Amino acid sequence: MTPDALGWNSELAHAWAGLAAHPPFAAAGDAAAGDPAVGEGRTRAARVIALHRGATVLHDTVREHILADHPGSAALGVAVGDWVVFDGARITAVLPRRGAVTRKEAGRGIATQVLAANLDRVLIVTSANQDLEPRRLDRMVAVAWEAGAQPVVVLSKSDLEPAAAEYAEALAARLVGVPVVVVHTRDEAGVAALLPYLRPGETTMLLGTSGVGKSTLLNLLAGEDRQAVREVRAHDDRGQHTTTHRELFLLPGDRGLMIDVPGIRELALALVGEGLERAFPDIVALAAGCRWVDCSHSNEPACAVQAAIAAGDLDPERLASLRVLLAEQVQLERRESPRTRHEGRRKARKRNLKARG
């Protein structure tokens, strides 16, 4: 596999050059290929392709390396999709991430955990049915932008829902700047709309609640059953948490790399950065026209956001959704540290998107 096919790029090459004088990958035909402990360069760049309970799996473009009970993985906070410095036995450093999707941790201490890093695209998978909740998608879209990735909403199981195309149209109108595609996995044609978003060397993460069909989609795109899938519960369509670890797969046919993860409820995802701005460009643009810099868009005079709602140009549900997410972000920042909390408040004010209260 070439480094590019595994997602290597010039930014990473630059980061590597700052750490080591020797090349990051074994040369073709190198006797020591794949065995970085041997030969001139004592370390290699490798990508984290799976995290199991007791094992971390790396790929160094030549082969996989399975590190059993690797203590460094937890200590370094290694995530699937990370690029690391590997000395043949251990991970010694993590190369700077372009971005990541993080989840909230229950309890005290560190408030977030990285689920997947270095993503080009996040496929927000949701079943195309009447349970479809736009607010859930607002949050996931913000999370994708925060990861530095392009969000794409994927309405799955369209074979079960005659109104899938209508749902997609309504969502596309709401989610500014986010493509919405409709798929099913009955046959190859069912995923045709998705293929333009899958490119060689690019990393796509599947994100969604349990049972929406993430692993089924991965298997179809991979051309073989790489992941176990299991039926949803008959009485409420919920999944059974079939996938239990995070793993990156190389797809055939120039479809790039895809990360499958266990189903996650949108409420467990952490909003930690600037993603809200990107997820609500319509409201951000309107807010610039409010009279007061710190307008909360509730009942101030000359509020451009309320004016747009009154004129029927903005769905009030969208503003309500943003308020909830902003309030939550402030709360998480408070947990992370008093310093970032302060910064977060300042940013929120600057953005003119302050949550009420």
Ligand SMILES: Nc1nc2c(ncn2[C@@H]2O[C@H](COP(=O)(O)OP(=O)(O)OP(=O)(O)O)[C@@H](O)[C@H]2O)c(=O)[nH]1
């Ligand atoms: N009718 C129909 N069923 C589908 C489709 N895609 C997936 N399914 C079914 O949905 C169920 C759940 O699929 P999975 O792929 O295991 O779902 P998942 O999102 O990976 O679930 P977790 O691993 O628990 O997060 C399985 O019974 C699949 O056969 C589809 O396009 N149409």
Ligand SMILES: [Mg+2]
């Ligand atoms: Mg799965």
Ligand SMILES: [Zn+2]
């Ligand atoms: Zn306002």
